[in-house]
Amino acid sequence: KFSKATNFLAVSDDLELLANCKQLAWYSQSQEVIIWELENQRIIHDGLEVEGIQQLQFLDRNTLLIVGARRILVWNIKAEIVITEFLAESNWYTLPGFKPVFNAVDILSNSNRLLVSDSEGKVILLDLNNGKKILSFDNGSKVKSSRFLEELNLIVTGDIDGYLKVWDPDNLDQPTKILSGQNSVVSKVRSSPRNGTISVLGEEGKIKIW
Numbered sequence: 001k002f003s004k005a006t007n008f009l010a011v012s013d014d015l016e017l018l019a020n021c022k023q024l025a026w027y028s029q030s031q032e033v034i035i036w037e038l039e040n041q042r043i044i045h046d047g048l049e050v051e052g053i054q055q056l057q058f059l060d061r062n063t064l065l066i067v068g069a070r071r072i073l074v075w076n077i078k079a080e081i082v083i084t085e086f087l088a089e090s091n092w093y094t095l096p097g098f099k100p101v102f103n104a105v106d107i108l109s110n111s112n113r114l115l116v117s118d119s120e121g122k123v124i125l126l127d128l129n130n131g132k133k134i135l136s137f138d139n140g141s142k143v144k145s146s147r148f149l150e151e152l153n154l155i156v157t158g159d160i161d162g163y164l165k166v167w168d169p170d171n172l173d174q175p176t177k178i179l180s181g182q183n184s185v186v187s188k189v190r191s192s193p194r195n196g197t198i199s200v201l202g203e204e205g206k207i208k209i210w
Contacts, residue, residue, distance in 0.1 A: 023036065121140055143158065162180065
């Protein structure tokens, strides 16, 4: 019923469900963002196209974060307007050699800061409210996944060399710890605030918990 009703080919790697289970968001083969209302079984928004979509995340019931290859949007669903927009070519991108392609993206739980990186390993923490840089540093190699551990005030990056690097935001000259042991590119990094563990998924399919 759901598939027939939508009539879209969903090729999304990211299917985002609102916490109250009332809305579902994904993107189609044509890179259109689609928002589905579960209660009334209908599409409430479609048609917004963002090139190279790689992540969707609800900030609240009316706001959706959309991460594209060169563009990040904070979208008001009800008003159908862009609240905040970050372009890879915009003037806040001032790091030397920074290529205009977003890669790993992590939105912090308080929903007003965003951790982004590029193919050269540059990492930037942004304020979603005003688009300003809070901090930036060089990971040394391409970052595939990253997390800001707010409860520990640490940034964790997983890179193509199979290393998990732990960074202190107050001292970014070098990582405080480098954890090895992954036999392939780090694909995903997730953290658990309750017990202080980090789960790491490698592209070879192995999961390791630190």
